[in-house]
Amino acid sequence: MELIMKKYISILSAAFLLVSTACDSDFAELNTDPNNADEELFDPNLLLPRELYDYGNMTTGYSGPILFQSMWMQIMASTSTGGANYYTNGDKYAISGSTTTYIQSAWNAGYEVTSRVFEMQKLAEEKEMPNLYALGDIVKVLSLSYVSDVYGDIPYSEAGQAEEGNTRPVYDRQEDLYPAMLEDLDAAILALDDSRDEITSDVLYGGDLDQWRKFGYSLMLKLAMRMVDVNPELSVEYANRAIAGGVFESADDEAVLPSDNTNGFANSNANALLTAADIYQVRWSKVLIDYMQATDDPRLAVVAEVPPAGLLANQNGSVVGDNDPDSQLGMPNGYDLNGGSTDISTEPDYPGGTGSGDDATPIGNYSRPTAIYRDRDAPVFVLTYAEIQLLLAEAAIRGGYNTAQTAAEYYENGVTGAMVAINKFGGTQISSGDMADYAANNPLDTGSEENALRMINEQIWATTGLLNNYTEAWNNWKRTGYPELTPVNYSGNFANGMIPVRQIYPSSESTTNPDNLSTAISNMGGNTWNTRVWWDTE
Structure with missing residues (x-):
């Protein structure tokens, strides 16, 4: 499957090259603009992999x-501070030189994905491709739910209407x-109809509509569980609809996008963590x-290593x-290398640095991500x-949902499934025996609802964090309050000493859509890093 997916990405790359440079005699004979593909010639299937890749890039x-x-959730940590040291944004909630750019990136990327979806759907409708059109709606919900x-x-109900003259869409209240998103999904x-058009350039599921159905229902379950505290009736309705429709049944079903560095x-x-400054600055948090270590998690030896001694080796x-689990040491969040009261050397359990002279580093003993x-x-x-299995475990604990297994069974599926997913990175592999032993030694505590919900959602935090899905770890923390994290209160932070619960709107919206932005800010009760979204009830 991976080779097939990479083939589709290669086809996509070639197709976009064709669109931008086509000028051969065949196109000339057809009197086609050499710099644009005619709608009759262009297959809208070729837009789908670009949308999916751009979604992955956004996240x-x-x-x-x-x-x-990653650092708000104390999955990662860094001692960087000020100016161009961009990890100040996360570890200490402080402004760096590019904070304004980072704030708007998800917004711009999400609407770029949606714009491509609308273009694909327009062509799909003209060419009578209802399956491709429907997949567009699934990708739209995936992308804009992330943005929201x-x-x-x-903007949702009026998004993508610029061609119709609406360049200032209203903001839908969450x-x-x-x-609306659940209904569209x-x-x-x-x-989706197996007797209609074939999906031919699908990097996610190779055109398998049954797999797309499972993905759609799994996404529905996740969105439904967002609403457990604010609209429990609708949460139960759509979660049960997802369960009945059929969510992921194994790790073979999960949505994993391939990457293809050779073709761009x-x-x-990886692009970020290969930057020289990141290799040195980014460490696993002590919390993670x-x-x-508290449960002898076999993922630890796969994901963490203590670099060899000295500055050069750390860079x-x-x-x-050294990936021995017993050697791993997480870096406390909120420290720097500035020599003052927040210098890492002042941390009570500071282990000391490594190396000597010009090759010394104060952070050499802290664990970093592996290759x-x-x-x-x-x-x-x-x-x-x-x-998905962990969300089903939560649903089973809460009651009222049509779950088929016990919470303990779903939890076991979730923790072993998380290790199967880690193996998809490559590198050191966790054996099925180690997975089974871990699950057996760390069963779900169903003695109280509070204990069970804590264990389930701490596992979601660790699992999504270790799979680089940091925003999902953050969203689930906002929804549940697990894990219980101690905020960093670094001098000059932009979040009043609280862990941020949203990103503020892009400054560009104040000029391109000012009236609707103002209404949205009023409806939400503010536009700060501490303003909670609708489903986040603390």
Whole structure:
């Protein structure tokens, strides 16, 4: 399947080259503009992989998640500060030189994906491709639900109407947006018809409509569970509809996008973590490492390493460090290397540095991500079987949902599924025996609802964080409050000493859509990093 997916990406690259440079005699004979593909010639299927890749790009790398949510959620940590040291945004909630750019990246990328979807759907409708049109609606909901969870109220019902003259769309309130997205998603899944058009350039599922149905229903379950505290009736209705329709049944079903660095479609997280400054500055947080060590989590040896001693080795991503689980040490969040009261050396459990002289580094003993996270061909995890099983475990604990298994069974599926997903990175593999032993030794505590919900959602945090899906870890934390994290209150931070719960709207909206932006800010009760989205009730 991976080879097939990479083939589609290569086809996509070639197709876009054709669109932009076509000028051979055949096109001339057809009197076609040599710089544009005629609608009659262009297959709209070729837009689908670009939309999916761009969605993956939005959720990874410097578009925001690795700079903001990875460290807000104390999955990562960094001692960088000030100016061009961009990880200040995440570890300490402080402004850096490019914070304004990072704020708007998810917004711009999400609407770019949606714009491509609308263009694909326009062509699909003209060419009578109802399946491709329906997949467009699924991708639209996937993309704009992400944007809404990051910012709050957003344009949805009037999005993509610029060609019709509406360049200032209204912002849908999230309490209205969620039911609309779920309705659109349900209709799209039901519209898929195996007897109609074939999907020919699908990098996600190779054109398998049954797999797309499972993905659609799994996405529906995730969105439904967002609403457990604000609209429980609708949450139950759509979660049960998703369960009845059929969600992911194994790790073979999960939505994992391939990367293809050779053809220009690299994993954006790897692009970031291969930057020289990132190799040195980005470490695993103490909160995450302590969590994994407490249960002898077999993922620890796969994801973390202590670099060899010295500054040069710590700055070199090619050298292999010590991955013994007992050697791992997470970096506390909120420290710097500035020599003052927040210098890492003042931390009570500071282990000391490594190396000597010009080759000394104060942070050499702290664990960094292993080489699997620096692989530009690493997959991008959109939605996993593990996450869905853990959400079903929560639904079973809460009651009222039509779950077929016990919460403990779903939880076991989730924790083992998370390790199967980690193996998809390559590198050191976790054996099925180690997976089974971990699950047996760490069963779900169903003695109280609180204990069970804590364990389930801490596992979602760890699983999504280790799979580079930092924004999902953040969203689920906002929804549930798990894990319980201690905020950093670094001098000059932009979040009043609180962990940010949203990104503020892009400044460009104040000039391109000022009236509707003003209405949205009023409806939400403000436009700050501490303004909660509708479904986030603390």
